[in-house]
Amino acid sequence: MTTTSENKLRELTDYVLLNAAPGQDILREDALSILRRDTVDRPVIYVGSGTCGMIAGATATLKAIHQYLEEKHIDAEVVEVGCIGLCIHEPMVDVQLPGRRRIAFSRITENKVEPLLDDILNYTVPSSYVIGQYSHPHHQAWDGVKLLAEMPYFRLQNRLVLKNCGIINPYSIEEYIARGGYRSLVRVLRNYSSDKVCDIVEESGLRGRGGGGFPTGRKWKTALNTADEERYLICNGDESDPGAFMDRALFEGDPHKLIEGTAIAAYAINAKKAFIYVRAEYAIAVERLQAAIDQAYEAGLLGHNILGSGYSLHLQVRKGAGAFVCGEETALISSIEGKRGMPRPKPPFPAWRGLFGKPTIINNVETLANIPAIIEHGPSWFSSMGTAGSKGTKVFALAGKISVTGLAEVNMGTSLKDLIYIIAGGVKEGKRLKAIQLGGPSGSCLPEKSLDVIIDYEALREAGTIMGSGGLVIMDEDTCMVDIAKFFADFLQRESCGKCIPCREGTRRMHEILENITKRPMNESGHETLERFKGVMQLENLADVIKDTSLCGLGQTAPNPLLSALKYFREEFEEHIFDRKCRAGVCKDLKVYTIDVEKCTGCTACAKKCPTTAIIGSPRVPHFIIEDKCIGCGICFDVCKFVAVLVK
Amino acid sequence: MADRIDEIIKKHLNVQRDSLLPLLQDIQNDQGYLSEESITRIAASLGLSASQVYGVATFYDQFRFEPRGRFHIQICHGTACHINNSARIIQEAERLLKIKPGQTTRDGTFSLEIVNCMGACGLSPVMAINDSYYHGIAAEDLKEIIENCKVKISRL
Numbered sequence A: 001m002t003t004t005s006e007n008k009l010r011e012l013t014d015y016v017l018l019n020a021a022p023g024q025d026i027l028r029e030d031a032l033s034i035l036r037r038d039t040v041d042r043p044v045i046y047v048g049s050g051t052c053g054m055i056a057g058a059t060a061t062l063k064a065i066h067q068y069l070e071e072k073h074i075d076a077e078v079v080e081v082g083c084i085g086l087c088i089h090e091p092m093v094d095v096q097l098p099g100r101r102r103i104a105f106s107r108i109t110e111n112k113v114e115p116l117l118d119d120i121l122n123y124t125v126p127s128s129y130v131i132g133q134y135s136h137p138h139h140q141a142w143d144g145v146k147l148l149a150e151m152p153y154f155r156l157q158n159r160l161v162l163k164n165c166g167i168i169n170p171y172s173i174e175e176y177i178a179r180g181g182y183r184s185l186v187r188v189l190r191n192y193s194s195d196k197v198c199d200i201v202e203e204s205g206l207r208g209r210g211g212g213g214f215p216t217g218r219k220w221k222t223a224l225n226t227a228d229e230e231r232y233l234i235c236n237g238d239e240s241d242p243g244a245f246m247d248r249a250l251f252e253g254d255p256h257k258l259i260e261g262t263a264i265a266a267y268a269i270n271a272k273k274a275f276i277y278v279r280a281e282y283a284i285a286v287e288r289l290q291a292a293i294d295q296a297y298e299a300g301l302l303g304h305n306i307l308g309s310g311y312s313l314h315l316q317v318r319k320g321a322g323a324f325v326c327g328e329e330t331a332l333i334s335s336i337e338g339k340r341g342m343p344r345p346k347p348p349f350p351a352w353r354g355l356f357g358k359p360t361i362i363n364n365v366e367t368l369a370n371i372p373a374i375i376e377h378g379p380s381w382f383s384s385m386g387t388a389g390s391k392g393t394k395v396f397a398l399a400g401k402i403s404v405t406g407l408a409e410v411n412m413g414t415s416l417k418d419l420i421y422i423i424a425g426g427v428k429e430g431k432r433l434k435a436i437q438l439g440g441p442s443g444s445c446l447p448e449k450s451l452d453v454i455i456d457y458e459a460l461r462e463a464g465t466i467m468g469s470g471g472l473v474i475m476d477e478d479t480c481m482v483d484i485a486k487f488f489a490d491f492l493q494r495e496s497c498g499k500c501i502p503c504r505e506g507t508r509r510m511h512e513i514l515e516n517i518t519k520r521p522m523n524e525s526g527h528e529t530l531e532r533f534k535g536v537m538q539l540e541n542l543a544d545v546i547k548d549t550s551l552c553g554l555g556q557t558a559p560n561p562l563l564s565a566l567k568y569f570r571e572e573f574e575e576h577i578f579d580r581k582c583r584a585g586v587c588k589d590l591k592v593y594t595i596d597v598e599k600c601t602g603c604t605a606c607a608k609k610c611p612t613t614a615i616i617g618s619p620r621v622p623h624f625i626i627e628d629k630c631i632g633c634g635i636c637f638d639v640c641k642f643v644a645v646l647v648k
Numbered sequence B: 001m002a003d004r005i006d007e008i009i010k011k012h013l014n015v016q017r018d019s020l021l022p023l024l025q026d027i028q029n030d031q032g033y034l035s036e037e038s039i040t041r042i043a044a045s046l047g048l049s050a051s052q053v054y055g056v057a058t059f060y061d062q063f064r065f066e067p068r069g070r071f072h073i074q075i076c077h078g079t080a081c082h083i084n085n086s087a088r089i090i091q092e093a094e095r096l097l098k099i100k101p102g103q104t105t106r107d108g109t110f111s112l113e114i115v116n117c118m119g120a121c122g123l124s125p126v127m128a129i130n131d132s133y134y135h136g137i138a139a140e141d142l143k144e145i146i147e148n149c150k151v152k153i154s155r156l
Helices: A004-017 A025-035 A051-056 A058-071 A110-120 A173-178 A183-191 A194-204 A216-224 A246-253 A255-268 A283-298 A329-336 A365-377 A379-383 A416-423 A448-452 A457-462 A481-495 A501-518 A527-549 A553-557 A560-568 A570-579 A605-609 A635-639 B002-011 B017-031 B036-046 B050-059 B079-083 B086-097 B139-155
Strands: A044-048 A077-081 A093-096 A103-105 A130-133 A232-237 A273-279 A314-320 A360-364 A393-400 A406-411 A433-438 A444-447 A471-476 A593-595 A645-647 B071-076 B110-115 B126-129 B132-135
Touching: A004 A025, A004 A173, A004 A283, A025 A173, A044 A051, A044 A058, A051 A058, A051 A283, A051 B132, A058 A077, A058 A110, A093 A110, A103 A110, A173 A255, A173 A283, A183 A255, A183 A365, A194 A216, A194 A255, A194 A365, A194 A379, A216 A255, A216 A360, A232 A255, A232 A329, A232 A365, A246 A255, A246 A283, A246 A365, A246 A393, A255 A273, A255 A283, A255 A314, A255 A365, A273 A283, A273 A329, A283 A314, A314 A329, A314 B017, A329 A360, A329 B017, A360 A365, A365 A379, A365 A393, A393 A416, A393 B079, A406 A416, A416 A433, A416 A448, A416 A471, A433 A448, A433 A481, A433 A560, A444 A448, A444 A560, A471 B079, A481 A501, A481 A560, A481 A570, A481 B079, A501 A527, A501 A553, A501 A570, A527 A553, A527 A560, A527 A570, A560 A570, A593 A635, A605 A635, A635 A645, B002 B017, B002 B036, B017 B036, B017 B050, B036 B050, B071 B086, B079 B086, B086 B110, B086 B139
Parallel strands: A044 A077, A232 A273, A232 A360, A273 A314, A393 A471, B071 B110
Antiparallel strands: A044 A093, A093 A103, A103 A130, A393 A406, A433 A444, A433 A471, A593 A645, B071 B126, B126 B132
């Protein structure tokens, strides 16, 4: 039995996508224009409700807005949108008044809702909250408000994948269709064979955005040409790299784009079943994606005999369960099969024998989100962007010690300098840039001198890192590189699945050695020092062995953060080892506490609290810390009322 | 409880090996953790041994085998949060609650969990207590936040 909403949806798809009533183009355009909100008859309030918005307080903001509208009896539409990528301004609220341009406001927490709406609904712009206005040819501009597109953050961006994120209602398939969505799927189903789709994608030069950078079209062809009755497509949304969140933004902001891309890819390899594997931690993403899939089924864009083409596709969401290694293809397959997420040796590659023993293609979220636009505008349009070897755009998640945190999509070939200094506004608080971390735990840290490196698979590899999935974390002079290497070593040794020995044992040893370097030794004489130096000397050797002999990508890339830190920041490691000093002051065990004899009044407060009785001295006489006994806990520093305890 | 577990299992049509993870997830969502009973029941419905099910469940970070506290504190320890001092926040939480990550306080009020990344790196450091989130916090703020939770409990 079909419901009314289903009928309405079917009407829309028949009418718009299948061109069921030729000659009524004007009518159709009118309906779509309303869905695009080109004309609105009442105020529209958009609230950024991605995970980052919610964490910043968008739930309370939404509640306050509804309450305000109800109390003042104002008829307005409230739309929850995804994240436009300006995390720093969350919770973001946009307002579009009839006939006027949409205008964006920063950090609208619940207490700011009333002053904001009081002003804006009376056509006054509250200047302290405003970020900028959107461009629109027919809407009247706001005076004295800059254009978002002209802001440094947006100016250098080329938003293809993120085009609709933060703009449209992710719960509405109609809005996606009104903005040109699902046209590519229809075109593919009606006009192209599977081979042709693979050709188009191969010609476009699109390469996997998950890190490896394998040409997508070629990968598809391998699966298509492997003889078997069944094939599977998996969209890898197990975004477990700490520091990366672009897949989440896409799931939450524009899930239909991903569904369309997945459906086209599945058609290209002739798969009847596809899975989208999402991290379970992304609760909002899972919910929106599921809602979008349900709508696509209702609209007849998924399921049996899609739009009468004879092609059927069943799409299912699978939730990951929190294992970093499941980002690896074969581990992900095991996980979907209901087993422990452990990788297996390749070959056979999943394209020959993957999920349930059938040919399987696994693509990254961003890769699939590029597909609809490639089909729509053609391969030469796509390959006109970027560099010789890397085409199109790449989304980066900017985080760490940076002025503007958020998501930015730039053309391949953009330099890291432009990305960091123009788009993201440079290092926070005007401090000095120390390192750029790219590619998460499999990537590495680049020093300041690598700023001129361009975003390109080969150029980044030459510079000693990888494109990775696009997490870009900026570190300033307050970051200790030994500590960062230790952080990643700790992460990897916890996430190692334990199947192969080099990775299981190696990452653990690596972490232990780094721990030793940053730990305060109980005594500097004899065996312990020798052990420490032995460890340090073997560190590079150990890293090489892990790299060469591990089974999967996790192990093979595990030493990267350490090796790059050793390569570019060797003097910091040497300082930790030889001088027992941490210049950033992060490794607290290496801090040396002394007492300023001039300031010490001999109150005995520190001596009483010292857990190792390392502080000696008589009452009313300046005290002294015995360095060998001190464990660096810092209690004396905290209890001293005379600022007599000094830290070096 | 046993009936409830069976009910959830029944909701999954045509259960096979690949339904294992969704089953474990649904049961944990409903019960808050995976009890011994739920493990044995899932194993029976899939025709697997309990150790096989347990082996899969322990592999993944998501699954818990004891109930969590009334206030479940999750502190993010991703790269961006680490750079913005989340290690100190974790330390402070351990000190204030006198528990280690993965443990629950004896009175069942608090449990502590370190998560790899919440995906809100732009707002780091990030922390969650049940459904309320905190961002851009410092270790010094933690005491007040935890005190507030205790006040909430005493009012109930």
